[in-house]
Amino acid sequence: MTERGPFDGPTAIDLDDVAVSLGGHDVLDGVSLTIDEGTFVGLIGPNGAGKTTLLRTLNGALSPARGSVTIAGEDVHALSSKATSRVVATVPQTTKVTFDFPVREVVKMGRTPHRGRFDGWSDADERAVESALNRTSVARLADRPITELSGGERQRALIARALAQETPVLLLDEPTASLDINHQVRTLELVTDLVGDGTTAIAAIHDLNLAAHYCDVLVLLSGGRVLSAGDPATVLTESNLRSAFDAEAIVSRHPVTGSVYVTALPDPTTEGSGRVHVIGGGGTAARTLHLLSAAGYGLSAGALNEGDTDTEVARRVGADLVTVPPYAPVDGAAQDAVRAQIEDADVCVVADVEVGEGNLSNLEAALSADRLVLVEERPFSERNYAGDDGAAVYDRLRERGTVVKPSAVLSVVGELACDSLGERSNRPTDGSSDDDESKTQSSV
Numbered sequence: 108m109t110e111r112g113p114f115d116g117p118t119a120i121d122l123d124d125v126a127v128s129l130g131g132h133d134v135l136d137g138v139s140l141t142i143d144e145g146t147f148v149g150l151i152g153p154n155g156a157g158k159t160t161l162l163r164t165l166n167g168a169l170s171p172a173r174g175s176v177t178i179a180g181e182d183v184h185a186l187s188s189k190a191t192s193r194v195v196a197t198v199p200q201t202t203k204v205t206f207d208f209p210v211r212e213v214v215k216m217g218r219t220p221h222r223g224r225f226d227g228w229s230d231a232d233e234r235a236v237e238s239a240l241n242r243t244s245v246a247r248l249a250d251r252p253i254t255e256l257s258g259g260e261r262q263r264a265l266i267a268r269a270l271a272q273e274t275p276v277l278l279l280d281e282p283t284a285s286l287d288i289n290h291q292v293r294t295l296e297l298v299t300d301l302v303g304d305g306t307t308a309i310a311a312i313h314d315l316n317l318a319a320h321y322c323d324v325l326v327l328l329s330g331g332r333v334l335s336a337g338d339p340a341t342v343l344t345e346s347n348l349r350s351a352f353d354a355e356a357i358v359s360r361h362p363v364t365g366s367v368y369v370t371a372l373p374d375p376t377t378e379g380s381g382r383v384h385v386i387g388g389g390g391t392a393a394r395t396l397h398l399l400s401a402a403g404y405g406l407s408a409g410a411l412n413e414g415d416t417d418t419e420v421a422r423r424v425g426a427d428l429v430t431v432p433p434y435a436p437v438d439g440a441a442q443d444a445v446r447a448q449i450e451d452a453d454v455c456v457v458a459d460v461e462v463g464e465g466n467l468s469n470l471e472a473a474l475s476a477d478r479l480v481l482v483e484e485r486p487f488s489e490r491n492y493a494g495d496d497g498a499a500v501y502d503r504l505r506e507r508g509t510v511v512k513p514s515a516v517l518s519v520v521g522e523l524a525c526d527s528l529g530e531r532s533n534r535p536t537d538g539s540s541d542d543d544e545s546k547t548q549s550s551v
């Protein structure tokens with residue numbers, strides 16, 4: 108799906124310059140989209156952007172003040188509601204129900220558009236209902252009144268009703284909102300399967316990372332207009348997120364799934380001045396680099412491998428960088444350069460890194476430099492060490508520096524900067540002294 112985009116395959120849905128007004132307000136304006144058959148579209152955007160309104164316009168519940176909506180070649184707003192229900196099924200945002208029918212009866216309602224007034228219950232109806240109950244894992248709840256189910260179970264029952272409708276187009280308004288993580292994934296996998304079979308699915312999804320992982324294309328709505336439409340990498344850019352959500356975020360790739368991955372950043376609470384050197388790798392320093400940069404600190408980073416996520420982030424925030432080729436260890440020259448950068452900084456932050464061969468010389472440089480060192484550690488984080496040397500260097504670093512939670516690093520840098528900038532040291536250089544200063548290790 109794209110805004111009048113060049114997609115192959117038959118068009119399932121066409122919106123042409125759609126405008127919708129509610130209560131005298133223009134809620135959607137100038138929405139033009141072409142959605143191909145068998146596409147999983149994620150509707151994203153801030154609260155009030157118009158996602159629900161767009162879904163309700165697509166299923167014919169709302170009529171546009173201007174423009175048209177065509178599904179499978181038919182103008183939705185010219186069809187009877189029964190005819191529309193044979194083409195579009197909707198899973199609503201609110202799962203509140205006022206009737207206390209058993210789940211199976213609710214799911215059976217999905218067959219109504221396919222049945223004439225005097226038609227009996229057919230084998231096809233039965234198969235559709237059983238399949239929908241099974242695919243949404245609500246078969247075991249089939250005889251319970253829907254009002255007695257939890258919010259998540261009820262949501263799955265309503266998804267089952269929509270599946271039983273067997274329509275070529277499926278609209279879902281926040282389908283994962285009340286679901287636990289297991290059922291979130293199962294529901295989106297199910298939608299993906301349906302899409303694989305040719306269904307066109309459009310889902311309003313608040314979780315940008317779930318949307319990026321599962322949807323073929325995303326449509327970003329902001330203020331009732333399409334701000335961006337296309338594949339997740341095109342739509343989920345830092346600048347689009349800033350425009351639509353007024354939020355600072357890092358956009359990277361998830362290390363395991365490879366999907367576009369958004370990390371929202373809090374507003375910087377400190378006004379930084381001074382310089383910070385950051386040791387990271389594998390994306391462990393991305394958040395800290397962004398936060399420190401947004402707070403106004405001068406940054407250096409490294410040594411990092413070219414191609415590493417942290418290298419990209421460090422470049423983006425304008426940090427001075429020492430890099431080595433991909434997968435190469437940090438050689439003597441790079442270690443000297445890192446040492447010089449640390450000496451040039453007021454504080455050195457060691458991200459929650461693996462203490463592997465690649466990072467050992469960076470940590471040694473931090474250990475030997477005459478600078479404040481903050482060691483980021485998540486509570487209960489487990490670390491792999493490159494042999495006994497790695498463990499020993501890391502232990503000395505923890506002892507020599509200050510251990511902080513990653514979430515606290517910005518405020519601690521701020522405090523240290525206020526207290527200590529200019530003093531340029533809280534530690535002896537060899538980390539071996541046992542005077543009071545050497546016991547500054549603390550947890551924040």
Ligand SMILES: Nc1ncnc2c1ncn2[C@@H]1O[C@H](COP(=O)(O)OP(=O)(O)OP(=O)(O)O)[C@@H](O)[C@H]1O
Nearest residue numbers: 129130132134152153154155156157158159160161
């Ligand atoms: N019946 C109505 N009368 C007047 N304004 C309405 C009506 N329904 C919705 N709106 C307004 O339309 C805008 C879009 O609402 P909509 O529910 O489509 O947004 P949304 O993107 O789905 O939001 P959310 O993420 O919070 O669910 C909002 O500003 C909302 O207040």
